[in-house]
Amino acid sequence: MLQVDAIHTFYGESHILQGVSLNVKEGEVVVLLGRNGAGKTTTMRSIMSLTPPRHGRIGFVSRDITRYAPYQIARLGLAFVPSGRRVFSSLNVEQNLRLAQRGNREGGSGRTIDYVFRLFPKLAELRTRRAAFLSGGEQQMLKLGSALLADPKLLLLDEPSEGLSPAVVAQLGEWVRKLRDEGISILLSEQNALFALRLADRGYILEKGRVQHEAPARELLDSNEVRTYLGVKFSQSA
Amino acid sequence: MSVESLAVELLSAMTTAGSLFIIAAGLTLVFGAMRIANIAHGSFYMYGAFLVSTIVSSFGGGAFWVSLVAAPLIVATLGMVVEVTVLRRVYDKDHLTQLLATYAVFLILADLAIRFWGAQSRAVPTPAILSGSMRLGAASFPVYDLFVVGAAAAIGLGLWILLRFTLLGWRILAAVEDSEMLAAKGTNVRLLYTMVFGLGALLAGFGGAVVAPLQSIDTGLDANIIVAAFIVVVIGGLGSVAGAAVGAMIVGLFQALGILWTPSWAPAYIYLAMIVVLEIRPSGLFGTAEMA
Numbered sequence: 001m002l003q004v005d006a007i008h009t010f011y012g013e014s015h016i017l018q019g020v021s022l023n024v025k026e027g028e029v030v031v032l033l034g035r036n037g038a039g040k041t042t043t044m045r046s047i048m049s050l051t052p053p054r055h056g057r058i059g060f061v062s063r064d065i066t067r068y069a070p071y072q073i074a075r076l077g078l079a080f081v082p083s084g085r086r087v088f089s090s091l092n093v094e095q096n097l098r099l100a101q102r103g104n105r106e107g108g109s110g111r112t113i114d115y116v117f118r119l120f121p122k123l124a125e126l127r128t129r130r131a132a133f134l135s136g137g138e139q140q141m142l143k144l145g146s147a148l149l150a151d152p153k154l155l156l157l158d159e160p161s162e163g164l165s166p167a168v169v170a171q172l173g174e175w176v177r178k179l180r181d182e183g184i185s186i187l188l189s190e191q192n193a194l195f196a197l198r199l200a201d202r203g204y205i206l207e208k209g210r211v212q213h214e215a216p217a218r219e220l221l222d223s224n225e226v227r228t229y230l231g232v233k234f235s236q237s238a
Numbered sequence: 239m240s241v242e243s244l245a246v247e248l249l250s251a252m253t254t255a256g257s258l259f260i261i262a263a264g265l266t267l268v269f270g271a272m273r274i275a276n277i278a279h280g281s282f283y284m285y286g287a288f289l290v291s292t293i294v295s296s297f298g299g300g301a302f303w304v305s306l307v308a309a310p311l312i313v314a315t316l317g318m319v320v321e322v323t324v325l326r327r328v329y330d331k332d333h334l335t336q337l338l339a340t341y342a343v344f345l346i347l348a349d350l351a352i353r354f355w356g357a358q359s360r361a362v363p364t365p366a367i368l369s370g371s372m373r374l375g376a377a378s379f380p381v382y383d384l385f386v387v388g389a390a391a392a393i394g395l396g397l398w399i400l401l402r403f404t405l406l407g408w409r410i411l412a413a414v415e416d417s418e419m420l421a422a423k424g425t426n427v428r429l430l431y432t433m434v435f436g437l438g439a440l441l442a443g444f445g446g447a448v449v450a451p452l453q454s455i456d457t458g459l460d461a462n463i464i465v466a467a468f469i470v471v472v473i474g475g476l477g478s479v480a481g482a483a484v485g486a487m488i489v490g491l492f493q494a495l496g497i498l499w500t501p502s503w504a505p506a507y508i509y510l511a512m513i514v515v516l517e518i519r520p521s522g523l524f525g526t527a528e529m530a
């Protein structure tokens with residue numbers, strides 16, 4: 001479904017991604033692990049063409065999207081859920097959602113705002129609240145909800161658990177499973193390795209802009225390599 | 239001073255404010271969405287006024303109403319051409335390059351205006367139904383002034399509806415905040431920018447068209463208006479339409495009072511207004527620090 005082939009991405013002159021290759025198959029949940037600054041966010045930005053790679057190739061649903069503009073990639077069914085508080089804070093919840101809704105594609109899932117409100121009843125209550133005034137967890141729901149309305153085939157979730165309380169992180173895990181069951185493939189990046197590996201089918205470990213290791217999630221959960229690469233973070237959460 | 243003459247002065251202040259608001263709203267929208275301080279905005283205003291004078295002088299006074307629609311539309315088209323050919327190339331450049339680019343457009347449009355309309359100033363007669371004054375007690379209000387204030391209110395209402403209730407308006411607000419995420423959600427931001435710039439030019443053109451009967455129309459209009467429009471936008475807060483409305487009223491009032499009290503110092507008053515506001519709120523009345 002997604003095929004990233006030896007991409008090299010730069011911010012100005014700094015060479016950040018140095019030949020990253022990875023793939024996500026239909027129906028898979030894949031996790032990108034790595035320390036701060038390893039290049040997880042940059043990988044996602046490269047896939048969305050927000051920071052287009054200088055070399056390499058990116059394929060999505062058997063198209064070469066390397067030179068596509070971000071909006072064209074989005075319309076093909078790739079939805080990016082950035083980390084942090086990136087909702088449109090001057091708009092209210094409903095406006096954020098309606099903005100995200102793409103005209104229902106042929107053969108699309110036809111998800112509606114009502115679907116999002118059923119999945120996240122809290123959002124229905126907060127419908128007219130400005131997104132600026134939502135809590136971190138509520139913003140996460142809003143970001144997920146808007147991504148779903150774009151009718152994605154593949155979700156890119158950048159550090160979804162960041163800043164959430166343990167209870168909400170557990171909820172998040174359930175949402176991700178539900179989406180996978182609805183047929184959406186997922187690529188997520190995480191600092192919280194334990195949480196991510198329990199969700200994922202497969203994982204990649206990024207270090208300094210390179211893929212150091214790739215393995216099924218179950219294997220990574222037990223491996224010493226993960227402990228070495230992710231060090232403290234892993235043992236803390238384990 | 240009598241109550242009547244004060245009311246008349248107030249109306250004249252609001253007329254100035256109204257026309258300033260129409261122009262400044264376009265300027266601030268473009269700045270908010272694209273972070274471009276468009277000097278050529280004054281040119282669009284001048285073209286609006288010139289186009290009205292051409293249409294009225296070729297088709298007669300009855301064509302005024304048509305020109306009020308046609309002139310802004312022509313100017314909007316011109317604006318979109320400018321956006322596609324010039325501005326698109328400088329969005330990712332530094333502010334100085336952007337400023338130089340819009341200044342170049344300003345100079346080119348000024349030259350073309352002299353070529354099309356000559357250096358002589360023109361006048362547009364006030365349409366018959368809007369000429370004369372309305373008497374209210376001892377005060378008499380020019381009907382056309384009331385029309386300008388009404389037009390500004392209608393534009394304000396229209397923009398409010400646009401930004402509050404329409405998908406296009408939400409997209410504009412979203413682009414102001416985070417154009418990258420908007421693109422990642424499937425909006426063609428390039429096209430949106432062209433439309434916003436066209437809307438900005440439309441407003442400038444409409445502003446010029448509406449005030450055409452109130453002033454002599456010549457090739458210096460562009461530079462005069464752009465300074466005042468920038469002051470209004472800075473007072474109100476860059477990127478804020480509501481701010482442009484309040485800023486326009488402040489500038490209109492200061493100007494009117496200035497003329498009343500110390501006529502020879504009148505032009506200094508709007509700078510004074512700006513200095514006072516920025517002293518209290520450095521990013522303008524409705525501005526946020528990150529916008530400025």
Ligand SMILES: Nc1ncnc2c1ncn2[C@@H]1O[C@H](COP(=O)(O)OP(=O)(O)OP(=O)(O)O)[C@@H](O)[C@H]1O
Pocket residue numbers: 011014016034035036037038039040041042043191
């Ligand atoms: N806009 C930018 N300009 C210059 N360098 C950047 C920019 N964004 C990120 N970098 C650098 O690129 C490298 C990779 O950053 P990236 O954000 O992809 O890491 P990450 O794996 O997502 O880290 P984190 O877990 O902290 O989010 C870092 O060294 C970072 O300093």
Ligand SMILES: [Mg+2]
Pocket residue numbers: 040041042083158159
């Ligand atoms: Mg990151």
